[in-house]
Amino acid sequence: MSLIKRTPTMELSRWNSEFPAFRGLLSLQHDMNRIVDEFFRGDLLADGSLFQRDWSPAVDITENAERYTLNAELPGMSKEDVQVTLENNVLTIRGQKKANTEQKEGDVHRIERRYGSFERSFTLPATVDVNRIDAQYKDGVLTLTLPKAEEAKPRAIDVKVR
Amino acid sequence: MTRSDIEQQPLITLTPAVSIVESKDAFLVSLDIPGAQKERISVNVEHQLLSVTAEVPAQGENAGKQYRREFTLANDIEPQSADAHYELGVLTVTLRKKEQFKPKQIHIQ
Numbered sequence: 001m002s003l004i005k006r007t008p009t010m011e012l013s014r015w016n017s018e019f020p021a022f023r024g025l026l027s028l029q030h031d032m033n034r035i036v037d038e039f040f041r042g043d044l045l046a047d048g049s050l051f052q053r054d055w056s057p058a059v060d061i062t063e064n065a066e067r068y069t070l071n072a073e074l075p076g077m078s079k080e081d082v083q084v085t086l087e088n089n090v091l092t093i094r095g096q097k098k099a100n101t102e103q104k105e106g107d108v109h110r111i112e113r114r115y116g117s118f119e120r121s122f123t124l125p126a127t128v129d130v131n132r133i134d135a136q137y138k139d140g141v142l143t144l145t146l147p148k149a150e151e152a153k154p155r156a157i158d159v160k161v162r
Numbered sequence: 163m164t165r166s167d168i169e170q171q172p173l174i175t176l177t178p179a180v181s182i183v184e185s186k187d188a189f190l191v192s193l194d195i196p197g198a199q200k201e202r203i204s205v206n207v208e209h210q211l212l213s214v215t216a217e218v219p220a221q222g223e224n225a226g227k228q229y230r231r232e233f234t235l236a237n238d239i240e241p242q243s244a245d246a247h248y249e250l251g252v253l254t255v256t257l258r259k260k261e262q263f264k265p266k267q268i269h270i271q
Contacts, residue, residue: 062223069222075194075251106190112179113194113252140196140251 075140127152196251
């Protein structure tokens with residue numbers, strides 16, 4: 001368990017999934033990242049109970065000409081348990097996922113689903129119009145829409161032939 | 163390689179994380195399936211095999227996903243009793259135990 005809580009900040013726009021060959025590897029990579037994360041965090045059991053340890057939700061980030069879209073998987077959480085903040089161009093999603101009562105009372109055979117608090121931060125590119133960021137939560141997915149500023153959108157320039 | 167090449171690819175198949183909890187009269191199997199639509203989730207119990215598949219359709223730049231997982235059921239479960247419920251991205255399947263396997267209090271005469 002580290003003394004200082006690590007809050008990794010990630011560049012929003014560095015993501016690149018243009019190569020179909022990697023598509024099948026993505027889910028494997030996702031699982032591997034989780035395992036490696038857990039291992040290096042080293043506090044699998046040290047930090048309170050098994051149910052309360054920190055976790056990190058899976059996030060997909062996509063971009064088109066108009067906007068960036070960030071989808072965070074937060075199954076089992078209600079809207080009230082999730083908080084999105086923007087500070088110094090850093091977007092942070094944090095929340096707390098509580099174990100349900102059946103899990104507290106019944107005999108637990110297997111727990112792969114994650115509980116406890118989480119926090120994930122992303123540095124926004126300067127092209128995002130921060131005043132128009134929109135957040136929606138549905139069926140366990142938090143969707144953040146980050147529109148690009150008008151001047152940052154790609155545009156075609158007419159080439160004049162003289 | 164263009165965007166449309168990527169869209170031709172089959173869906174990514176993922177294994178949903180599960181928690182299995184046993185109570186006095188049932189097993190509760192909860193699976194994380196964020197972003198699915200209720201109509202595109204299928205839960206089947208056949209020959210003591212519980213299989214769950216769900217599809218998350220592609221949306222905008224996001225590729226679609228498919229979730230799939232199977233569980234072998236012990237013979238203490240009443241297969242007809244299975245009942246499923248999807249809320250906040252979590253699918254919960256309740257499998258009731260057969261009467262003879264439920265814990266009973268035995269009175270001392």
